[in-house]
Amino acid sequence: MAAYHWTMAEVGQSKLSFAVVGTGALGGYYGFRLVRAGYPVHFLCRSDGAYIRQHGLTVTSGGERVTRQVMAYDRSADMPQVxxxxxxxxxxxxHRLRELLPPMLKPSSLVVMLQNGLEEEAKAAAVVGADRVIGGLCFLCANKVGPGHVVHLDYGRIVLGQYTPEGRPGGVTPGMKQLASAFVAAGIQATGTDCLRLARWEKLVWNIPYNGLSVLLGAETDVLMACAPVRHQIEVIMEEVRSLAAADGHHIPETFPARMLMDTERMKPYKTSMMLDYERGNPMEISALYRDPVAAG
Known part of the structure; x- marks a missing residue:
């Protein structure tokens, strides 16, 4: 799998307009960074749209708390095309994409799936067509701690890849470069992959063990890593994910799990998204993180 690393000098800067569908920790953080860089960004909110319209969107990162007035909406039908x-x-x-996406789409709009899982791009492609869908893998530790307030804990890199229905390499597309230019201008490290499906499998090497075990054991990442039997179980599960990927036709190097373990050791203590969903009584991403990968492998 080829990886592409972009700098501002390489990609230039394009003034795109953005819609953020889902203003949680991830959407709030990345959208906020784009706003600070001067991009027009429209946020679709689930429950705190009125609060954000009145008080602004706040991100706390690196000891700095910043609030910006942003364009927040309760309905996609009220949003402009971007x-x-x-x-x-x-x-x-x-399942709501067919309802949510059309009002904000131009004939050439790109849809970028900043989500976990393996098969989610296909759901956007069913609405707009495969050539307009890009996958984004977010390596971000952030939590939404209250209405309109996101706390950024660590990391923030995004890996972009062109979606292809067959899972084959899609190369570097003009859309990927446009996106990279905006993210880099916003201070977000953006890299690219020529094979989105392999990159998704690689992220599942981390997501599958840590999300599930954090819920089962009620533990943050640092606690999971500090317990030798749990760490061993993480390693076993990572190898199982490598086997699933291989059965799907995508080779993950033997050394890859060790890299994931090292990255997690350096990470600040973190509650996984699935653990937070469990604690809050929200639906957990069981299909995206477990059923779909098992079925694919």
Whole structure:
């Protein structure tokens, strides 16, 4: 799998307009960064739209708390058409894409799926066509701690890849470069992959063990890593994910799980998104993170 690393000098800067569908931790953080960089960003909110319209969107990161007035909406039907739609919903909400996306789409708009899982891009492609769908893998530790308030804990890199229905390499597309230019201008590290499906499998090497075990054991990442039997179980599950990926035709190097473990050791203590969903009584991403990968492998 080829990886592409972009700098501002390489991609330039394009003034795209954005819609963020789902203003949770992920959508709130990335959308906020784009707003600070001067991009027009329209936020679709689930429950705190009125609060954000009145008080603004707040992000706390690196000890700095910043609030900005942003354009927040309760209904997609009220939103303007934009060049890029960032889908930041939980995958459990993707059945709503056919209803949510059309009002904000131009004939050439890109839809970027900033989600977990393996098969979610297909759901957007069913609405807009495969060539307009880009996948985004977010390596971000952030939590939404209250209405209109996101706390960024660590990381923030995005890996972009062109969706192809067959899971084959899609190369670097003009849309990926346009997106990268905006993210880099907003201070977000953006890299690219020529094979989105392999990149999704690689992220599942981390997501599958840590999300599930954090819920089963009620533990944050640092606690999971500190317990030798649990760490061993994480390693076993990671190897199982490698086997599933291989059965799906995608090779993940033997050294990859060790890299994931090292990255997690350096990570600040973190509650996984599935653990937060469990604690809050929200639907968990069981299909995206477990059923679909098992079926694919």
């Amino acid at each position: 060049e890029v739609v960032l889908v930041c919903l939980k995958t459990t909400e993707n």
